[in-house]
Amino acid sequence: MMGHSHAVSGALVFAAAAPFLPPLVIGRPLQPGEVLLGAVLSAGAALxxxxxxxxxxxxxxxxxxxxxxxRAIARLSGGHRHATHSLVFVALAGAGSRAAVERWERGFTDGLTFTLLLFAVHALRSHTSGRCADSRATTVGLAAIGTASAHTWLPGTGTWLPYAVVIGTLTHVLGDCLTRQGVPLLWPYRRRFEIVLIKRTGNRFETRFLVPVMTAGTLVLVWLAAFAPTALTG
Structure with missing residues (x-):
């Protein structure tokens, strides 16, 4: 799947799970602003x-x-779709981010929030068109504004940020199972798991059907989870 598709799928899964899993994982429901931010952060984590x-x-x-x-990460992990495309990586990303939040608290939370927002804005193509330097500057600026806003108005971000990391990375790994070559879910066991629904990355099914449907679904689910949670939970 393309990076844009992964980002949208990460946001979609976070929005779908928002009314149900957070009370079980962190002991409280997410506030409306947290649902919106969490969907974007999961989009970034999905990359x-x-x-x-x-x-x-x-x-x-x-x-x-x-x-x-x-390239350096590829060498360390065994190449594309090896160690970083496994349940081990998902677990390490979640546990590592949780440990870092507990150790460095708000400093790490803000740093990781900025990084994931940077990834999400870049992947979702929210930056302006034009010269690369201008696009990068806009991407960094939007990520910085989002981080500052979260720091000011959403002080509890650190409690659920590792959860968003797990949702995003797991969605990516499972999403690549739908493509040719699959992924080594149980790495270091080398067997690859695949159910090929997307025969070629970037094909018409992915770009003209799957991404628009996931985008529309994300918007609906974010609105329901943030402003009408009882419609989903009953």
Whole structure:
């Protein structure tokens, strides 16, 4: 799947789970602003597994610098769709972010929020068109504004941020199971799991049907979860 598709799917799954899982995981329901922010952060987290892809969405974020970083991660993880596309990576991302939030509290929360917003804005193409430098500056600016807003008005972000990381990364890994070559879910066990619904990344089914349907579904579910949660929970 394309980076844009992964981002939208991460937001969709977070929005769908928002009325149900947070009370079980963090002991309280999410506030409307947290539902909206969480969907965007999960969209950003849904790109994390592709840090192993030298030509993926994140590799183009900061030109040669991000491509070099992605190449290094690919070497360390065994290549594209290896270690970072597994349940082990999902578990480590969630546990690691939780431990870091507990250790460094608001500083880490703000840093990770900014990073995931940066990824999400880039993937969802919310930045302006034009020169690359202008687009990157706008992407960074929007991520900074979102982080400052979360810091000011959503002080409880750290309590559920690791949950958003797990939702996003897990959605990415399962989404790639729908494509050819699949993913090694049980890495380091090498068997790849796949149910091929998307025969070629970026085909018409993905770009003209799947992404628009997921986008519309995300908007509806975010609104219901944020402003009419009883409609979903009964």
């Amino acid at each position: 994390l597994p592709d840090l192993d892809h030298h030509d993926g969405t994140l590799a183009h974020l900061f030109g040669p610098f991000s491509r070099l970083a992605c």
